[in-house]
Amino acid sequence: MSGHSTYEPKNPVAKWFDKQLPILSMSHDFLVFPTPKNLNYLWTFGGILSMCLVIQILTGIVLAMHYTPHVDMAFNSVEHIMRDVNYGWLIRYIHQNGASMFFIAVYIHILRGMYYGSYKSPREILWILGVIILLLMMATAFMGYVLPWGQMSFWGAKVITNLFSAIPFVGDWVVTLLWGGFTVDNPTLNRFFSLHYLMPFMIAGVVALHIWALHIPGSNNPTGVSVKSGQDTVPFHPYITMKDLFAAIVFLILFAFFVFYKPNYLGHSINFEVADALKTPEHIVPEWYFLPFYAILRAIPDKLGGVLAMGGAIVVLFFLPWLDTSRVRSAKFRPIFRQFFWLFVINVFILGVVGANPAEGWWIIVGQFSTAYYFLHFLVIIPLVGMIENPKPLPASISESVLASQPKGEPAAQPAE
Amino acid sequence: MKTLAKLLTAAALSTALLAGPAFAAGKAKNAQDIDFSFEGPFGTFDRAQLQRGFQVYKEVCSACHSADLLHYRNLGESGGPEFSEAQVKAIAAEYEIQDGPNEDGEMFERPGRPSDKFKAPFTNANEARAANGGAYPPDMSLITKAREGFHYPWYVSPFIKMWTGNGGPEYVHAVLTGYSDPPEKEAANAPEGKSYNAYFAAGPWISMAPPLSEDGVEYSDGTKASVDQQAKDVAAFLAWAAEPKLEERKSLGLQVMIYLIILALLMYLVKLKLWRDVEH
Amino acid sequence: MSTLDSHDSERRDFLYIGTGAFAAVGTAMAVWPFIHQMNPDASVKALASVELDLAPIEEGQSITISWRGNPVFVRHRTAAEIEEANSVPIEDLPDQDARNANLPEGTPATDVNRVIDGKDKFLVMIGVCTHLGCVPVGEAGEFDGWFCPCHGSHYDTSGRIRKGPAPENMPVPQYSYVSDTLIKIG
Numbered sequence: 038m039s040g041h042s043t044y045e046p047k048n049p050v051a052k053w054f055d056k057q058l059p060i061l062s063m064s065h066d067f068l069v070f071p072t073p074k075n076l077n078y079l080w081t082f083g084g085i086l087s088m089c090l091v092i093q094i095l096t097g098i099v100l101a102m103h104y105t106p107h108v109d110m111a112f113n114s115v116e117h118i119m120r121d122v123n124y125g126w127l128i129r130y131i132h133q134n135g136a137s138m139f140f141i142a143v144y145i146h147i148l149r150g151m152y153y154g155s156y157k158s159p160r161e162i163l164w165i166l167g168v169i170i171l172l173l174m175m176a177t178a179f180m181g182y183v184l185p186w187g188q189m190s191f192w193g194a195k196v197i198t199n200l201f202s203a204i205p206f207v208g209d210w211v212v213t214l215l216w217g218g219f220t221v222d223n224p225t226l227n228r229f230f231s232l233h234y235l236m237p238f239m240i241a242g243v244v245a246l247h248i249w250a251l252h253i254p255g256s257n258n259p260t261g262v263s264v265k266s267g268q269d270t271v272p273f274h275p276y277i278t279m280k281d282l283f284a285a286i287v288f289l290i291l292f293a294f295f296v297f298y299k300p301n302y303l304g305h306s307i308n309f310e311v312a313d314a315l316k317t318p319e320h321i322v323p324e325w326y327f328l329p330f331y332a333i334l335r336a337i338p339d340k341l342g343g344v345l346a347m348g349g350a351i352v353v354l355f356f357l358p359w360l361d362t363s364r365v366r367s368a369k370f371r372p373i374f375r376q377f378f379w380l381f382v383i384n385v386f387i388l389g390v391v392g393a394n395p396a397e398g399w400w401i402i403v404g405q406f407s408t409a410y411y412f413l414h415f416l417v418i419i420p421l422v423g424m425i426e427n428p429k430p431l432p433a434s435i436s437e438s439v440l441a442s443q444p445k446g447e448p449a450a451q452p453a454e
Numbered sequence: 455m456k457t458l459a460k461l462l463t464a465a466a467l468s469t470a471l472l473a474g475p476a477f478a479a480g481k482a483k484n485a486q487d488i489d490f491s492f493e494g495p496f497g498t499f500d501r502a503q504l505q506r507g508f509q510v511y512k513e514v515c516s517a518c519h520s521a522d523l524l525h526y527r528n529l530g531e532s533g534g535p536e537f538s539e540a541q542v543k544a545i546a547a548e549y550e551i552q553d554g555p556n557e558d559g560e561m562f563e564r565p566g567r568p569s570d571k572f573k574a575p576f577t578n579a580n581e582a583r584a585a586n587g588g589a590y591p592p593d594m595s596l597i598t599k600a601r602e603g604f605h606y607p608w609y610v611s612p613f614i615k616m617w618t619g620n621g622g623p624e625y626v627h628a629v630l631t632g633y634s635d636p637p638e639k640e641a642a643n644a645p646e647g648k649s650y651n652a653y654f655a656a657g658p659w660i661s662m663a664p665p666l667s668e669d670g671v672e673y674s675d676g677t678k679a680s681v682d683q684q685a686k687d688v689a690a691f692l693a694w695a696a697e698p699k700l701e702e703r704k705s706l707g708l709q710v711m712i713y714l715i716i717l718a719l720l721m722y723l724v725k726l727k728l729w730r731d732v733e734h
Numbered sequence: 735m736s737t738l739d740s741h742d743s744e745r746r747d748f749l750y751i752g753t754g755a756f757a758a759v760g761t762a763m764a765v766w767p768f769i770h771q772m773n774p775d776a777s778v779k780a781l782a783s784v785e786l787d788l789a790p791i792e793e794g795q796s797i798t799i800s801w802r803g804n805p806v807f808v809r810h811r812t813a814a815e816i817e818e819a820n821s822v823p824i825e826d827l828p829d830q831d832a833r834n835a836n837l838p839e840g841t842p843a844t845d846v847n848r849v850i851d852g853k854d855k856f857l858v859m860i861g862v863c864t865h866l867g868c869v870p871v872g873e874a875g876e877f878d879g880w881f882c883p884c885h886g887s888h889y890d891t892s893g894r895i896r897k898g899p900a901p902e903n904m905p906v907p908q909y910s911y912v913s914d915t916l917i918k919i920g
Binding site for chain 1: 495522523528592595596599600601602608615616620622696698699702703704706707708710711714715717718721722724725728729732733734
Binding site: 095099102103117120121122123124125127128 | 766767768770771772773775776777778
């Protein structure tokens with residue numbers, strides 16, 4: 038993708054075509070793209086995420102053929118899909134659980150990037166594009182959750198759109214604009230449907246940029262050491278493609294388990310009741326993938342403060358490449374950071390648990406403590422650890438680290454090219 | 455750093471211990487677990503039970519509770535009670551369905567057809583409330599998915615529920631069989647016209663009087679119509695009503711799972727072969 | 735060494751081809767739900783039949799009712815119209831099939847085969863032009879039957895195509911007499 042391809046098709050028709058539209062040489066470059074040979078299975082989640090996006094778009098297009106975005110009919114039209122449309126239940130359950138699978142994969146993908154320092158130079162833009170994708174995913178998932186028009190859909194929409202009312206001076210005006218009325222109502226449902234259909238294609242666009250940005254420096258790898266020579270890499274196809282495919286199939290087994298055996302496990306029973314604008318459910322909780330952020334929102338006992346904290350929890354990710362002061366990428370060689378990394382993961386998990394429980398009693402204190410730690414991790418721990426930590430010696434190259442980890446007695450063969 | 459980790463763990467644990475019991479269960483008591491035939495990865499509905507459950511719904515529940523998402527034709531579809539086509543037609547024809555307008559612009563009543571929706575006992579929510587002392591009898595179509603019979607402390611709930619589910623059908627059974635005399639201290643402030651039911655989600659006072667009675671329906675298959683049996687049957691019927699594609703889902707699921715596991719093994723072999731010559 | 739290599743590459747090929755084929759079969763099967771979902775769903779297929787009382791329809795009068803979303807023409811024909819329809823030799827018809835769902839395919843398109851025997855005053859047919867789906871206008875056209883304004887197809891008093899681009903006679907839906915004057919379509 039960088040510079041002109043050296044590939045030239047042999048077939049004269051292909052040659053003629055490729056000269057005018059170089060799709061063939063581009064795909065060829067894509068397939069032979071040199072990729073570090075020491076990537077572990079955590080690197081397969083990029084491919085898995087692409088698969089998730091495609092699955093969501095395909096099933097979503099089908100659902101849109103049968104769904105009615107009207108407050109009087111939305112709930113029943115979803116049930117019509119579940120009951121009457123041929124394989125409608127299957128396609129809807131795939132889409133519904135697909136959102137969760139998408140977030141499982143994206144969180145693993147992000148944590149992998151954090152652990153191995155994939156956000157560091159020369160990959161800051163790649164990382165920032167990734168955070169933009171995350172934001173778009175969140176907006177898409179939120180709007181999609183509103184469409185079935187159950188109780189949680191409605192009240193989730195109401196609470197989240199009300200976040201904007203915290204904006205000084207223009208807040209109420211913005212919320213009315215978002216609603217198209219005096220509360221979440223038919224105009225809101227209609228625009229959410231429209232935007233929910235639009236945003237996946239925006240995601241696809243940013244994904245294309247994300248992959249483009251990946252192909253300039255190439256993939257990071259578990260050692261964090263840059264590729265030095267051809268010895269360090271394998272061509273993307275078939276080595277990485279087949280490994281990614283294998284991982285994708287394993288991921289699909291988990292996916293299918295939920296779709297076929299626990300389709301409503303990740304949902305909320307209250308959403309099987311049709312939206313009622315006059316009656317709030319006792320306990321409003323977002324889907325699991327929003328819980329940590331929801332906990333941060335509730336941790337601040339001030340409306341604007343809570344909204345800013347929740348927004349800040351994502352915005353801080355944009356600055357991660359510059360907050361990290363360490364010269365070493367991979368946590369493999371950063372003994373102190375590594376421990377803080379796992380503390381961070383545990384803390385996010387605690388935030389998730391806090392988000393799932395009512396904001397009462399001890400939960401408030403734990404939530405505030407965890408929220409503080411979340412920001413502490415990014416704003417204090419990461420810069421400080423980078424400065425004071427004494428990293429372990431890095432291997433000279435990927436090949437060297439691979440050889441060092443080989444069991445003794447095996448002949449070291451040359452890498453296949 | 456280590457201390458920090460310890461502190462965090464301690465904080466989390468103490469939270470669990472202190473807050474757990476207080477918030478884990480709502481007000482309602484946990485429903486008794488029932489071994490329904492449709493549970494588990496291979497479970498299917500018991501046709502006879504669904505037919506009996508429909509009878510209970512029709513003769514008892516449907517006096518107040520609608521089931522708007524159901525059509526009479528569903529009763530004959532595979533994976534459900536599987537009444538014969540003639541039976542479905544006969545059931546539908548028992549109801550007078552409003553149709554129209556006719557040539558004169560008037561609405562008229564005609565016998566129901568399989569394609570009709572289950573006839574609702576009330577024409578709208580206000581009428582339903584007015585007829586039931588202000589309490590709205592909820593629609594039954596999705597009730598087993600909209601209610602939870604099982605409540606566990608938060609730190610075990612996700613793990614137990616992965617196995618047991620939310621206990622929606624159990625909730626229906628528990629509410630139907632769970633009427634009792636109120637405890638002494640509650641009895642004094644008993645609301646007018648309400649019954650005590652410790653399993654009711656918005657309880658413990660429930661507007662619905664105990665609906666089932668011993669031999670309140672007469673089963674044609676000779677099953678003894680105890681209150682417990684009727685409650686189980688109607689819970690099973692409502693579980694089907696909420697998830698009519700359950701059997702299709704599980705049987706397709708088995709095929710997909712077998713396929714994916716074989717494909718994963720093959721892909722793993724492919725990957726191994728391919729990478730055999732690469733040090734990685 | 736070389737024999738071992740070739741043996742190995744054969745095994746490899748078999749594994750690759752086998753896995754590829756297995757994956758292709760699965761993909762093909764996964765496509766089916768995405769196609770089948772576009773077929774008429776259970777609620778559409780269960781759509782009720784329509785009953786209609788013919789008694790109020792006077793001679794020379796037509797009514798149009800909706801059945802499965804399509805217009806159905808019900809015409810109480812005059813004796814002259816029946817006479818006119820009967821007078822056409824079948825060889826003159828562009829489409830010689832009765833297109834009557836109540837009779838087997840290939841039944842000749844005589845007027846009596848377009849109606850229910852003994853009730854030939856009432857012509858019941860799906861009022862959709864067989865050319866491209868417009869709804870023809872009644873008591874119009876060169877054959878006193880129906881005329882489709884979209885592309886100029888002329889149908890006779892039996893609803894048979896006589897002139898114009900439409901290839902077939904307007905189809906007669908499945909229907910029967912429940913009582914002397916009550917028909918049930920579908």
